[in-house]
Amino acid sequence: MAVGTVEIVAPAGGGRKPLVTPFRLAVLGGAVLLGLSLSLVTAALRETHTVHLTVAGEGVDTFRTRARTVEQALRQAGVELGPRDRVEPAPATRLRKDTTITVARAVPIRVRADGREWETWAWAPTVGQALVAAGIRLGPLDRVEPAPETPLTGAGGAPREIRVLRVREEETTQVVELPFGTVKREDWNLPAGQQQEIRAGIPGEKELTIRTRYEDGVAVSRTVVAERVTRPPVDRVVAVGTAGTVSRGGQTLRYRQVLRMVATAYAPGDGYTPGTRTAKGLRAGRGVVAVDPRVIPLGTRLYIDGYGPAVAGDTGGSIRGNRIDLGFDTPSEARAFGRRTVTVYVLAR
Missing domain, CATH: 2.20.230.10 (Resuscitation-promoting factor rpfb.)
Incomplete structure (x- = not known):
């Protein structure tokens, strides 16, 4: 078989005859290449791409498209771009089989911070990210109005007001x-x-x-x-003085308490008094009275209207509470006094 010639072996008894000349082979090859190119073009036209689209940080929208560029894919998705919006990758970029497209909307903002006020454009999804992009650093206590997590929405129109309050504590x-x-x-x-x-x-x-x-x-x-x-x-x-004063027998007496008490009388030898000495060790008689120590402590100086000065020096089995037993020198004096209500002045020391 000669180079550039296609031959076929004839049946026995016949000679070899060339079926395709070099010229015919070239024509045939060109036709094959043309058909292959047309097939590749058709396949390319029919190729689809997966696109992951995020617009203004509002989530990811995934779809399939036969578009060839980023711009065509955005048009197919119904995304209209403003004059200052940013697209990554650039609109003229050809799509790959799996392409992520991010659209950042341009939002006018007016910032007041550090004693200054200025207007600019932001392409961040939130107030806080817009401040970072603008080179404004926030301290741990600084306050932002509106809050940093507030979304930046819309394009054009009145600027979004952002105020940064510098906060410190001392x-x-x-x-x-x-x-x-x-x-x-x-x-x-x-x-x-x-x-x-x-x-x-x-x-x-x-x-x-x-x-x-x-x-x-x-x-x-x-x-x-x-x-x-x-x-x-x-x-x-x-x-604080608590003593009152009272005049008795030409004397001014200071007292700290006034009591109204039921008084009885006793005397040595009256048949009721056991001895001549009291519980306080004093001689029983006039000027020594028996009291309930829970009401008037023993040893307390007293003045009793209708009786005179006295000292609380004795106790008695029947002398309980608001009772007092007045001492006399003779049984007859005690009997003459009897039983009556008296005013008792508890004297100051």
Whole structure:
């Protein structure tokens, strides 16, 4: 078989005859190549791509398309681009089998921060991301209006107002005075209504830790976060007179209490008094009276209208509560007194 010639072997008895000449082979090859190119073009025209589309950060929309470029795919998806919108990859980029397209809408914003105000465009989905893109760093306490997570929506029109309040907190220490109180103590040795200072008061001190909050340099709140008493106050002590006065027998007596009591009488030898000495060890007789120690303590000085001065020096089995037993020197004096109601002045010391 010669080069460039296709031959076929004839049956026995015949010779070899060329079926295709070199020229015919070239024509045939060209036809084959043309058909192959047309097939490739047709396949390319029918090729589909998977597109993942995100517009203004509002989620991903995945679809299949026969579009050849990003711009054609966006047109097919019904996405209209504003003059300042940004597309990644660029609109003229040819699609691959799996392509992600991101459209960032241009939103006009007016920013007020750090004593300045300016207008610009933002291509971020939220207020916080727009501030980051604008090169504005937020401190941990800074406040943004509206909140950083607020979406930036729309295109054109009035700018979105964004305000950044610089917030800082400062702690200082302050010493304040603690006022002293006044403690009043009854004093039976002072006439009623009179007062006498026993001890002067001394103010104390307390240390406060105060946290001040500043917004754009202006103090907006002050909070006490800690306090410590460094010197406690000392209370003032005042004696308050409780003694009343009464004139008896040409004397002015100071008393601390007035009692109305049921009085009986006793005397040594009256048949009821066991001895001549009282529970207090005093000689039984005039001027020594028996009382209930729960009402009038033993040893208390008294003045009894219709009887005179006395001392609480004895007790008795029947002397309970608002009862008093007056001592006399003779049984006849005791019997003459009998039983009556008396006014008893409990004298001040």
